[in-house]
Amino acid sequence: MHDGFGRILAAGRGRADLIDAVTAQAFDLFERNVAIQTEGLPVLACHKGCPACCCIRVVASAPEIFLLATYVQRVHASPGGAALDLPGRIARADRVVRGLGEQQRMAAQCVCPFILKGICIIHPVRPLACRGLASFDKSACEDAAAGRPVEVPLSEPHAFMRSMVQNALQSALRAQGYAWRGYELNHALLLALTKEEGQAEWCGGGDPLAAALVADTDWQAVAVTFDDVLGAPRPS
Numbered sequence: 001m002h003d004g005f006g007r008i009l010a011a012g013r014g015r016a017d018l019i020d021a022v023t024a025q026a027f028d029l030f031e032r033n034v035a036i037q038t039e040g041l042p043v044l045a046c047h048k049g050c051p052a053c054c055c056i057r058v059v060a061s062a063p064e065i066f067l068l069a070t071y072v073q074r075v076h077a078s079p080g081g082a083a084l085d086l087p088g089r090i091a092r093a094d095r096v097v098r099g100l101g102e103q104q105r106m107a108a109q110c111v112c113p114f115i116l117k118g119i120c121i122i123h124p125v126r127p128l129a130c131r132g133l134a135s136f137d138k139s140a141c142e143d144a145a146a147g148r149p150v151e152v153p154l155s156e157p158h159a160f161m162r163s164m165v166q167n168a169l170q171s172a173l174r175a176q177g178y179a180w181r182g183y184e185l186n187h188a189l190l191l192a193l194t195k196e197e198g199q200a201e202w203c204g205g206g207d208p209l210a211a212a213l214v215a216d217t218d219w220q221a222v223a224v225t226f227d228d229v230l231g232a233p234r235p236s
């Protein structure tokens with residue numbers, strides 16, 4: 001997966017369709033492999049119209065953020081789209097949850113800004129983090145979201161494939177000289193929507209989303225793990 005992403009990133013360098021190509025590969029890898037890994041398992045409780053877990057923190061890579069920012073801009077520019085006020089919804093959610101830890105965030109009960117009438121309206125381009133959190137019991141999800149102590153029966157293949165695809169994408173981004181770490185969705189989207197040259201800056205190796213980096217992950221340790229797995233020499 002790392003090599004496949006690397007080929008796409010190298011071939012697409014400087015091209016306008018780089019974000020589309022690399023995210024399409026990520027989502028396709030995830031969906032195809034999950035379909036194979038979940039054969040014979042019970043049917044998931046998750047579906048497009050269930051927002052039971054959509055108040056948790058979503059961490060996404062820069063390509064996922066820029067894909068979503070473009071999607072939001074398209075919806076906003078479409079007939080009737082401005083009335084949804086997606087940029088305003090994102091900004092309001094960001095004001096509530098920015099800087100909160102996982103527990104505080106759950107307590108704040110701030111629903112994702114993309115839930116409208118109980119439906120995720122960006123479902124086709126939702127990040128890997130959302131795809132990888134899949135449950136077999138909706139009422140257990142609702143209890144957990146309300147802070148009640150409950151064990152949610154999650155799908156291990158979904159969590160595993162999310163982790164595998166996300167790590168392969170991030171290690172390939174790093175190897176190709178792109179900002180590769182993980183960003184909090186709302187804050188990063190705001191940055192992507194307001195920084196006009198943000199995507200071009202990222203394509204040039206900059207990190208215009210740096211202010212939204214997830215601070216409680218040891219990214220240096222993640223980089224060392226990538227090097228160990230890939231057998232790459234460590235920088236001195």
Ligand code: SF4
Pocket residue numbers: 051053054055058112113114115119120121122123126127130
């Ligand atoms: S992007 Fe969609 S699936 Fe992900 S948390 Fe938001 S509403 Fe839920």
